[in-house]
Structure formats: structure tokens, C-alpha cells
Amino acid sequence: MTLKKPSRYEAIYAVIRRIPKGKVATYGQIARLAGIPRHARQVGYALSAMTEDRTIPWHRVINAKGEISTRITDEIFENTQKMRLEAEGIVFNSEGRTSLHCYQWKKG
DNA sequence: CCACTGACGAGTG
DNA sequence: GCACTCGCCAGTG
Numbered sequence: 001m002t003l004k005k006p007s008r009y010e011a012i013y014a015v016i017r018r019i020p021k022g023k024v025a026t027y028g029q030i031a032r033l034a035g036i037p038r039h040a041r042q043v044g045y046a047l048s049a050m051t052e053d054r055t056i057p058w059h060r061v062i063n064a065k066g067e068i069s070t071r072i073t074d075e076i077f078e079n080t081q082k083m084r085l086e087a088e089g090i091v092f093n094s095e096g097r098t099s100l101h102c103y104q105w106k107k108g
Numbered sequence: 109c110c111a112c113t114g115a116c117g118a119g120t121g
Numbered sequence: 122g123c124a125c126t127c128g129c130c131a132g133t134g
Contacts, residue, residue: 008130008131009131026116026117027115027116027117028116028117028118031116031117036129037117038116038117038118038128038129038130039116039129039130039131040115040116040117040118040129041114041115041116041117041128041129041130041131042116042129042130042131043115043116044114044115044116045114045115045116045130045131045132046115046131047115048114048115049131049132051115058115061115062115063115063116063117064116064117064118068115069115069116070115071114071115077115
């Protein structure tokens, strides 16, 4: 892999890779598991730098509201993520949000 | 080096 | 639950 990834993001990617199928994780949670709490923003920023890397289930990463956060008005991008999550059993309500209470990844 | 931006979270009222 | 504010820091110009 000639993928040059900053060591700061390496931990983030590692955590995302560990997200089990059918589960989702929030930015803050990933940052926390990556050992960099309060850096939720950098998690999202890191994703934007690797979204094109399909070796990582980035689609399982959502915000604390259980909503899919996209960088901009890319509905197609959102739809893609939502589609992938639904394919894993994740269900979205009419508000386009998922039940973190049921689908949030818990380590253990 | 400085200023602004950005897939966010948590706290307060 | 919603609106507002602060914090945190890499990337870009």
C-alpha cells in the first residue's frame, strides 16, 4: 500500500476498521477509542482525506445525533452511506437518523 | 507565522 | 429537544 497516512490518522483508521458489521460509531467515540478524545473534528477531517479508500468502512461513522454527516451538499454521497448501512441491517427513521441506542458500537 | 475553515462534541439556558 | 457558545487541531492560502 503506497498510501501515505499521517500517524495521527492511522489510529483513527484503525478504530474504524474495527467497527463490527451492523454497528455504527460516532466521531467522538472513534476519537476516544483512537486515544484522542475531544478530537472528533479531526476524525471527520481525517475521513474526508480517505473517503476514497474503500478498505475502510467509513460509512459506519456518523455524528452524535445518529445522523449521516456529509461534507457538503452531496446527496449522492449521503445516499451511498445510507445504502451501505441499510445493507448491513441498520434502519433509518423518517428523519434519516438511526437509533444509536440500538446500533451504536459498544466495545466489549 | 497568521487567519480561516471544517464528516463534531459537550455544556448551558 | 433546540439555539448558542467554547474547545480542539490539521489543512490550506
